[in-house]
Amino acid sequence: MSALRSRVEALLSLADVRLDGDRPWDLHVEDDRLYARVLAQGSLGLGESYMDGWWRVPSLDGLLYRLLAANLDQKVRGLGVMIDALRARLTNLQSRRRSFEVGERHYDLGNDLYRAMLGKRLVYSCGYWRDREGRRLEDLDDAQEAKLDLVCRKLGLQPGMKVLDIGCGWGEALKFAAERYGVSGVGVTVSREQAAFARELCKGLPIEIRLQDYRELDERFDRAFSLGMFEHVGVKNYRTYFKLAHRCLGDDGIFLLHTIGTNRSVSHTDPWIGKYIFPNSMLPSAAQIAQASEGLFVLEDWHNFGADYDRTLQAWRANVERAWPQLDARYDERFRRMWRFYLSASMATFRSRHSQLWQLVLSPKGVPGGYVAPR
Numbered sequence: 001m002s003a004l005r006s007r008v009e010a011l012l013s014l015a016d017v018r019l020d021g022d023r024p025w026d027l028h029v030e031d032d033r034l035y036a037r038v039l040a041q042g043s044l045g046l047g048e049s050y051m052d053g054w055w056r057v058p059s060l061d062g063l064l065y066r067l068l069a070a071n072l073d074q075k076v077r078g079l080g081v082m083i084d085a086l087r088a089r090l091t092n093l094q095s096r097r098r099s100f101e102v103g104e105r106h107y108d109l110g111n112d113l114y115r116a117m118l119g120k121r122l123v124y125s126c127g128y129w130r131d132r133e134g135r136r137l138e139d140l141d142d143a144q145e146a147k148l149d150l151v152c153r154k155l156g157l158q159p160g161m162k163v164l165d166i167g168c169g170w171g172e173a174l175k176f177a178a179e180r181y182g183v184s185g186v187g188v189t190v191s192r193e194q195a196a197f198a199r200e201l202c203k204g205l206p207i208e209i210r211l212q213d214y215r216e217l218d219e220r221f222d223r224a225f226s227l228g229m230f231e232h233v234g235v236k237n238y239r240t241y242f243k244l245a246h247r248c249l250g251d252d253g254i255f256l257l258h259t260i261g262t263n264r265s266v267s268h269t270d271p272w273i274g275k276y277i278f279p280n281s282m283l284p285s286a287a288q289i290a291q292a293s294e295g296l297f298v299l300e301d302w303h304n305f306g307a308d309y310d311r312t313l314q315a316w317r318a319n320v321e322r323a324w325p326q327l328d329a330r331y332d333e334r335f336r337r338m339w340r341f342y343l344s345a346s347m348a349t350f351r352s353r354h355s356q357l358w359q360l361v362l363s364p365k366g367v368p369g370g371y372v373a374p375r
Contacts (some may be wrong), residue, residue: 004035015070017063025062029055042076047272047345051337060340061314064348073270111197113331114170116323117316119144122170122197125228125258126309126357134375140315143308148176151225153374154301154361155254157181161222164188164248166214167229171198171207178205186221188212214244221248223255230259231281235267238284238292246296249364255297257360259284260309263353277342283355297362300371306356313347 009019018026029035031054037045049055057063067073114122120141127143128150130136137143151173157163159182165174168187171194177183184206189195190213198209214229215237224245233241245255265285269278293299317340324336331339349355361371 004039005032007039008035011072011075012067014075015066015072017066024059025057025066027055027057027063031055039076042271043073044271044275047276047338047341050341051334053337061344061347061351064345065351068348068352068354110328110330111170111193112327113320116327117320119315119319121145121148121172121176123148123172123227124169126260126305127312127315128305129308129311140312140319143312143315144172145176148173149180150374151227151256151258151359152177152181154256154359155223155225157183157223159183162186162220164217164221164224166217166224166226166245167232168194168198168209169227170194171201171209173225173227174198174207174209175202175205178202178207183223186210186219188214188217215240217244217248219248220250222250222253224248224253225256225258227258228260230257231283232278233284234280234282235265235284235288238288242293242296245362246364251365253364254300254367255362257289257358257362259289259358259360261286261289261306261356261358263356273342273345276338286358289358289360293362297364298366299360300363300367301359301361301373303359303361303373303375304356305359306350306353309350309355309357310347313343313350317343317347 005019012019012027020026020028031049031052034049034054037049037054039045041048050060111122114124118124121144123144126147127137127140128147129143131142131146132149137146155163157177161181161183163174163177163183163185165185165187168174168189169191171187174185174187178185186208187198188210189198190211192211195209195211202209226245230241245257249255260283262283262285265288266282268274269281269283274281290299320339320343324331346355350357361373363371
C-alpha cells in the first residue's frame with residue numbers, strides 16, 4: 001500500500017496538494033483502499049470514493065480546481081474512459097429512444113430539490129452577473145433575471161412574435177419572455193416533472209409546454225432559443241439539431257444557443273458525471289458547433305461568460321446546503337455527498353477555464369445591415 005500511496009502523493013504534488021496536510025485543499029484519507037481505486041478508475045474512482053466517505057477535504061472545490069488546473073484528469077484516466085469512448089463511437093448515446101433517460105434520472109429527481117437550489121426562478125443554467133450598464137450583480141435571482149433579459153434582447157423580441165424554447169426546463173424563460181416582451185411560445189422538455197411544473201407556472205399565458213423530443217418539431221417560429229439543453233444532444237446529432245432549428249425559422253428568424261462548451265473535441269462525458277448526474281451527456285467544442293452549423297446559419301455573435309458559472313454554482317451550493325435539513329429524507333447522506341461533488345467539480349471546471357459558457361446568435365440568412373450584439 002505504501003507504494004500506491006507514494007504514487008498518489010507524487011501525482012498530487014503536481015497540483016500542490018498534500019495528503020493529510022493542513023491547507024483547505026489538502027486531501028485527508030479515511031480509507032487506504034482509496035489509492036488503488038483512484039489509480040485504477042481515475043475520476044470515477046475519485047468521485048465514488050468521496051461518496052463512500054473514503055476521503056474528506058475542507059474545500060472540495062479548491063481541491064478539484066487544483067487537480068484540473070494541473071491536468072491530473074488527463075494523467076489518471078482509468079479504464080472507464082476508454083470504455084465510454086468506445087461506446088460513444090459505436091452507439092448513438094443520445095438517440096430518440098434514449099432521449100428521455102436524462103429527464104427521468106436527473107431532472108425528475110424532485111422539484112423540491114431544484115426549487116431549494118436554484119432560487120426564486122427555477123433556471124438551471126448560468127446566470128449573467130452584470131446589469132445592462134455592465135455593473136456587477138450580487139444576487140443569484142438578479143443574475144438569472146439579467147440572463148433571461150439578455151436572451152430576449154439578443155433575440156430582438158417584439159410583441160406578437162411566436163418563440164420556440166428547445167429544452168424549456170421549468171418554463172421560466174418562456175414565462176419571462178411572454179410577460180416582459182409580449183410573445184407567445186412553445187417549450188419542449190423530456191422531463192415529466194418539468195413539464196407539469198411549467199404548465200402550471202405558465203397558466204394563463206399564451207404558452208404551450210410539450211413533453212417531446214426536439215427532433216419531433218416541424219413548425220415555424222419567429223425566434224428560437226435553447227438554454228442549457230445542447231449538452232444532451234451529442235456529437236452524432238449536432239447536425240440534426242441545427243437542421244431542426246433552421247427548419248423552424250424563417251429567413252428573418254434568429255436562433256440563440258446557450259451552452260456549456262469545452263476546449264477540446266470529445267465524444268463522451270466524464271465517467272462519474274455520466275454515471276451519476278447526466279447520463280448520455282457530452283460538452284461540445286467550438287469546432288464541433290461550427291462544423292455542425294456550417295451552411296445552415298450565419299454566426300452573428302459568440303459570447304463567452306464562462307467565469308460567471310463558477311459564481312452561479314457557488315450560489316446554488318449555498319442554497320442547497322442551507323436547505324438540506326428541510327428536504328425529504330430520500331436525499332440521504334450519500335446523495336448529499338454526490339451532489340456536493342457534482343457542484344464542486346463543476347465549479348472547478350469553470351474556474352480552471354476547462355469549460356466555457358457560450359451564447360451564440362445565429363441567423364439563417366444574415367441580419368440585414370449587420371447584427372448589433374447586446375451585452
